[in-house]
Amino acid sequence: MIQKLFIANRGEIACRIMRTCERMGIGVVTCHSDADATALHVNASPQSVRIGPAPSVKSYLDGAAIIRAALETGCDALHPGYGFLSESADFAAAVEAAGLIFVGPAPETIESMGDKARAKTIMIEAGVATVPGGSHASDDPAQVAEWLETFEFPALLKPVAGGGGKGMVVLDAPPKGDEITAAIRTAKASFGDGRLLVEQMISAPRHIEVQIFGDGCGNVVHLYDRECSLQRRHQKVIEEAPATNLPETLRQNMIAAAVRGARALNYRNAGTFEFIVDAQGYYFLEVNTRLQVEHPVTEEVTGLDLVEWQLRIASGEKLPLTQDEISYQGHAFESRIYAEDPGAGFQPSSGRITGLAWPMDARVEAGIEDGGYVSPFYDPMIAKIITTGADRPTALAQMTEALTNTRILGVATNLGFLRQLCAATKVAEALANTGFIDANTDSLITPPPLVLLIAAAAAAEIMAQKPKVQGQTSPWSSDAWAGLCDRHQLDPRAPFGRLALAHGDQHAIACVQLIRDSTLWLNIALDGQSHSITATANCCDGMIQGHCGPHDWVAIPDILGVDLIFEGTRHRLSATNTAAQDELDPAARSPLPGVVSALPLRVGDIVAKGDTVAVVEAMKMENALLAPMSGTIDEVNCEMGQQVTAGQILVVITPQTSEA
Template sequence: MFEKVLVANRGEIAVRVMAACEELGIETVAIYSDADRDGGHVAYADEAYNVGPAPASDSYLDQETIIEVAERAGADAIHPGYGFLAENAEFARRVESTDGITWVGPSSDAMETLGEKTAARSVMESADVPVVPGTTEPVDDAEEVRELGEEYGYPIAIKAEGGGGGRGMKIVHSDAEVDDALESAKREGEAYFGNDSVYVEKYLDAPKHIEVQVLADQHGNVRHLGERDCSLQRRHQKVIEEAPSPILDADLRAEIGDAARRGVREADYTNAGTVEFLVEDGEFYFMEVNTRIQVEHTVTEEVTGIDIVRWQLRVAAGEELGFEQDDVTIEGHAAEYRINAENPAEEFAPTPGTLETYRPPASIGVRLDHAVGQGDEIGGDYDSMIGKLIVTGEDREHCLDRSKRALEHFEIEGLHTTIPFHRLMLDDETFVSGEHTTKYLDSELDATDLDAAVEQWGPDQTDSDSAGASATELAVEVDGKRFDVVVEDGLQQVPSGGSSGGSDSSGGVSGGSSGGQQTAAAGAVTAEMQGTILSVEVAEGEQIAQGEVICVLEAMKMENDVVASTSGTVASVPVSEGDSVDMGDTLIVLE
């Protein structure tokens, strides 16, 4: 077994890997960027090393520096977690070629084959696994995409070869949308995965998203650990995952599990991975392989009792899987709720801020994977995840009832989160019945329901709700009974001299202005969040209409179109592609 493992990641997944290492008696090494000096994964590790400034490209994606740190620390293995370099075959190959360091994951050759979606489709076809109709070679130009649209019929999906989690995927409904969608998919593929190659496939109308967890060792053993249902998605991003799926019967479950095993065996795959399928009208189609541990691996662990991360380490160390396929049994039901710093009432826009209150739930059936605490800052440099709430029950109904209790007792103040959305879903007939598909949230959920959920269950007050306003929480007793009350705009402070007048210490009238806050120029369109400018769509002197996209802003790994709030002529454009901006910074000025 390894003596010291460097975890090339951050946040909750880094802590999850470190916990498995700790149980195996392995020392751990954390890496961190300037933005993560006080990160939870840094505190958990046995030792930690700075790898660069906040931008991921200068830190968590710096392959050379990470390997240098591993050698400096004396690590004999590197675990990539998920995201960042986890599915980067080049990085895996560099680790494999470094003396004395083992890559905890599939071989770089298998990663390269299955990480390129067109090659993966070919492998699956060879293994007699059904695939969605589409190309097995990358597409290069818009005219080729239009021809495929005519062949398959719209809608079609343009997907980045190295993509995953919905990033680098654009849905095209007509010829007119092809050019913009192709450019955006290629741009996201390059930005997130360093590969602007894309392919095209038929977009199924209302599928279920079913994925199968696999483990394979270096001795020819391949096991699947059952399936997860990840159909509840928003803009192709999973938000609630559960195991097992509520819609598979025993025969279809066995067919999909066997197909997953055949596919990874055909690819000569080892370690942990996930084979993803789309299921519609009783038929299933291969979609992609994720050559890493996944965010939602937790629900599989809960219903099988198998520690997947622990087995990743043991397989990488050369051990043989210690169980047969028939030994894998599914007991009970588990669901994972991604607790993200996002505002569901504002199209799930990222909401960086401070965890002024952070009291997660506990008690029976509740697991929490996180790396934060009260007072921590949730910045905009990386993804928006705060943590993952995993709930288990005897069956799905029990699991959902228990989930209501857990989410009700999950207290977060200081920023918006997805908790109100999750609570809404647990009262949603379509989700509770298990009839939801990947299209449900984007096409059928009423936005007014989200507004009401945030109003009912969202934070009492956040910085973005009211500039300059404040609220104070107090506990008071009346006739021996405790009441929690909120005093809006703070408590009036009586100075020691006894006066209760409304002047501040400098003699000015308090509450009248925002003090040092900057005021944007008249006609300015400002950034609503911290992020990076991916593209600027307008130029000085250009006439634009209300609602027109002026730039694309990346925040917390999400592309956000910034639109003009009014018509006018572009007077100036103070930002350019690649610039970092803060909330309130001017993006363009209209006249």
């Protein structure tokens, strides 16, 4: 068995591998760049080695420095994780040449599957169905153009190197310009290899994959399938196991094809056969010669530890179980949490995590911790949330709840986008294909009304200032709300505080009219209109959380404003100058539900600012509505004894003109 493992990766996968090593009694050494010196995987590791500056090409992609660090720390094996050097045949060969165990497939397997033309040829010979099109590749524009002459469009130009859809070009008609030359140039610049495959374009298929393991001695097993159709620009977002709405015959044929292909490769360690599926059947896409990001959903339904299997096979052991001993039950989902802003075109977000809370009833694989820093140098995926249920609807409902109960403040994330995605009808019915997200992005990113953001931010700001006095809710109490509310100089329109907040170039005034327990009644002036909003707010784990109607939010105020997560989406609201932004509302509104107990004035009467225009009795108290400005009573919209609601307009005043 491996004695000491060097983990040549970072973030959540480094933490994930460490957890299994600790359980198995295997020593661990991690590595880090300068940007990751205080990262979670470094803090959690018993030993960590600096391998270079922040840019990955000078650290996590520096194979020589990684191998040197592994040898110098006395490790006998190296796990590449995923990404970075995990699918570099040259790196795997160098690791083994240095006398270390490489936890992964043989270098020749990685090399053959890294070339899509060669991989396709091997699979065809193994009797695995492939995408219609040739298995030869070329970087000669004339040759590629000749191949296209035999195709029905749309056609796909696919680089033989790379992955994740990068460099692929869809042609809806025969090329008339330099599309082929440009595709070759892009492939060469991106991957160092300009050769292209020409294939039939399969429009909006499903993406299904099969997890396999081999011991390099001819023994191969599968750990069933996963659905990975929820993708954005060819990047997976939510995965699940097993795939649903899949004909059982097709499923079994696809699994058998994956096992057949793995045996043809004499596969060793973990691998994933990826297929695309349409109404005509399934087609081989590629083999990922490493552990997948989405491996936890397979672990959840099979009850197996895939990292343990990797380590045992790398140590020379046979497969831990036979195919007959492997089964699955239930259903699992995984959501990838990215530090990115969906509302800004999914632009990556970096910065300090100022507030963090994970859901209690879900598996969380995280690469960050509270107070940690999300670096701009690496992939923006910072965590994964996994839920498991007896069936698919249960697991999906648990995922929605887990996403709702996840709080990440300080950077933008895709939490709100994921919540919208889980709620989509086609996702709930397992009818989404790989084009679903890109075709429905606008409907999956629906910004809330600005007035609700203002209300939530104001409630958070006020509650952050609230004195810790039990049972005191009156602004007239000498010991309650000290410093926030001066009983000798009360603002008649905002006795519990007045805040000016800005969201981008939009400004608003929030007047807090009443607070009872955790409920706040606010009047918000925005874009020349007045809005009455009720919000709840409570302090919890250093954050303030609450609701505006059915909408949940969590926030942390600071001296410059409020960092707000509204239904999973981050918004930054800035504090502004109240006096400069104040706009008086000509309407006198009921601060809370109650009964009109006095109406001293009529339409046409002259009032001065601060005069009582109505009295509402509620909560065993009389609440006077004061004129917000001097002027003339223009409307009286209530009568004595009438039941009114919070925010209801009772009296409207025409402001006094400057001539008067």
